[in-house]
Amino acid sequence: MSKSSAAVIERSSARGRGRPRSEQARTAILQSTLDLLKEVGFNELSIESIAARAEVGKATVYRWWPNKAALVIDAFVSVVGEELGFKSKGSVQNALRDQMRRWTVVFRSPLGRIVASVIGAGQSEPEILEAFREHWVEPRRREAREMLKRGIKNGEIKDLDPDTILDILYGPLYFRLLVQNTPLSSDFADVVLSAITPGLFQ
Secondary structure (H helix, E strand, C coil), rough: HHHHHHHHHHHHHHHHHCCCCHHHHHHHHHHHHHHHHHHHHHHCCCCHHHHHHHHHHHHHHHCCCHHHHHHHHHHHHHHHHCCCCCCCCCCCHHHHHHHHHHHHHHCCCCHHHHHHHHHHCCCCCCCHHHHHHHHHHHHHHHHHHHHHHHHHCCCCCCCCHHHHHHHHHHHHHHHHHCCCCCCCCHHHHHHHHHHHHHECCC
16 A cells, blocks of 8 residues: 555544544444455455454444445545545646546555456446445546536536546546556546547637
């Protein structure tokens, strides 16, 4: 795990101190999930082992998450969710470039391999893919859609379907994450955005 990701996990643990018991349990579950993922990977991970590591009952885990995939994605989001938001206050183009570059940094770390494992497992288990879409893809897309719609309204972006724009932008990044034909890099994010700039921005 990268130093930045490890630091975020450490801060997440520190924030758990002094919280109400239910929130302490939830934080412990998320942290235990991340720890066990590093040790055994997604396929060997179980709700039983997570509950035992967090010192809670299985019922406590299932109170918040319906299955292992939903829990793993929430654990991932707890570490990188804020980091991967659209932070730039300038143009939509700059906001996209900044976020896509940060995306590549996170996804080429061990955390990215966790997500790749979840997507891979989801090809044969539809509930895993559904959890990935619900807990990771859709919340990120909701934020991105609103930003793109603002860009369309103010004339910065051509009047195109926001979901199609996102597929074009992030499809190549996910391809490199999953297929690993060539390294996933920040420079590649720049190339992808530059390639579609003539057809996207006014």
